[in-house]
Amino acid sequence: MRDPAYDAIVIGSGPSGSFAAKELTEQGLTVLMLEAGPKVGPEQFDPARKPAKPAAINVIERAMATLKGQGAQARAPFYRGMFSQFYVSDRDHPYTTPKDAPYIWIRGRQAGGRSHTFGRVLMRWSDDDFRAHSLTGNGVDWPISYDDLAPYYDEVEGFLGLYGNADGVESLPDPVAKHPAHLSPAEEAFKANLERRFPARHAVAWRAVAPTPDRIFPPLRAALETGLLTIRYDSIAARILTEGGRATGVEVIDRESRARETLRADQILCAASPIETIRLLFNSADEAHPDGLGNSAGLLGRYFMDQLPMLGLGAFPEVPGWAEVAGFPEDPFYDPSGGIFIPRFDRASPDRGEFSFQGAIGRSPVPEGDPSALLFFGFGQMQPHADNRVMLDPRKKDRWGLPAPHIICKIRGADHALLAEQEEAFLSTINGAGGVVEFLGSPHGIREWGRGAYPDESRLMRFLFKRFFHRVMVMGAGIHECGGARMGNDPAVSVTDDHGRLWDVQGVTLVDASTFAGSGVSGTTLTIMAQAVRSARAIARATNRRQAAG
Secondary structure, X not given: OOOOOEEEEEEOOOHHHHHHHHHHHHOOOOEEEEOOOOOOOHHHHOHHHOOOOOOOOOHHHHHHHHHOOOOOHHHOOOOOHHHHHHOOOOOOOOOEOOOOOOXXXXXXXXXXXXXXXXXXXXXXXXXXXXXXXXXXXXXXXXXXXXXXXXXXXXXXXXXXXXXXXXXXXXXXXXXXXXEOOOOOHHHHHHHHHHHXXXXXOOOEEOOEOOOOOOOOOHHHHHHHHOOOEEXXXXXXXXEXXXXXXXXXXXXXXXXXOOOEEEEEEEEEEEOOOHHHHHHHHHHOOOOOOOOOOOOOOOOOOEOEEOEEEEEEEEEEEEEEOOOOOOOOOOOOOOOOXXXXXXXXOOOOOOOOOOEEEEEEEOOOOOOOOOEEEEEEEEEEEOOOOOOOEEEEEEEEEOOOOOEEEEEEOOOOHHHHHHHHHHHHHHXXXXXXXXXXXXXXXXXXXXXXXXXXXXXXXXXXXXXXHHHHHHHHOOEOOOOOOEEOXXXXXXXXXXXXXXXXXXXXXEOEEEOOHHHOOOOOOOOOHHHHHHHHHHHHHHHHHHHHHHHHOO
């Protein structure tokens, strides 16, 4: 075998891949990054794409996207046509699900991945999230705790220049924030009411990062500045190649020409997002690994999860109208960021619950004199189940001839019970703090009170919103998919070790949320980035020691 051309290949240029590349290059390693989609520039962020007055119920935008081949992508709960260029074509990138368990797989294939479409909210997980498996009683614990990731949370937040506050909430560890985050007047009043009425429940300002003017995710820019990173766009990772029990490189397909070639490296880091990473490992089956890389225990693809979704709409009469909130820098393309977050209730609460609520109050324009508008999205902790899994569909292939994934992510008994608890906790929290819930929707269905959903919209738009709601509010709507190649301490019950290294093959490390042993109750992005730094640092140190020893 010839000497490898690079020390490491990173597959995927989203948040986790970007931080992995930054860490590896800053430690002196030569890195090749494979991005399956094109490079993006200012032309993809044209302010002219932004409507002067976005439609509250954007049925027309979604219909147009469906006609263009983005039928699944257009079902993202907060889909907007101005971002259509950052979502894949479902015709080119098909997937299948059971008829009785629909799943929305939201994807972006371009430089930066989904960093262009996520809400930029970055909440730390706590030990409650890393103890998820102990709580479910299935006998498999996370091999890491909050303390293992805390210093890496510090590094990532400090590097990104987080907007946030030290809130002192037991269930939500404080961040390292560079800038303060602010609540709207309505959110301030709601927070005061909530914490007076329910001392174990809290509300905090979003912890988030601002978009960058050059549209390059900051860690990717830092990696490029080292001079040790090479990025190949339009390069689809088809297979990871192995020899003698260790990785040797990646077989790549050119997105346009479909030509194939082999690129060599000692270390392969998968940061393509859970479903894509699992698919790649299955597609990498060879004579030594006939069932896919990392699948000696038969667990690859199993214990796949997302978070239980829920949408709540209503009003907050105490503070009428709306307000623009200072803090985040203005951006010609993106809307102002910010909002309010209700984390998992403190342990003192008898109805603590494994869920959180992220939303905004008094930030959306309403007719003069009307109560401020209220919108929240709920995230519940899905229980890991062996039969929730990602496999290959032998009958369906993508545009490049690669087998498409088949995704099973069913809401099961314990999940249904938690989702019902989540809905009732939302009602008691909002209504008990002076809000008025007027619409509540989840995979369990729709409930309305008073004026109902979007009272200022036309009857037709409101009818269409409710008519198609069940197609949007299914699993995957939270866009926090994880698991399928879970980490652990024992190769018999896990796919990777605590750093995401495959037990079965040396030199392959998973640095996206595929390794997660539980779903948590808030966004996964910050935890993915912190773990990517932790894993990449271990790889870099081992590589440097090996090279120094000759």
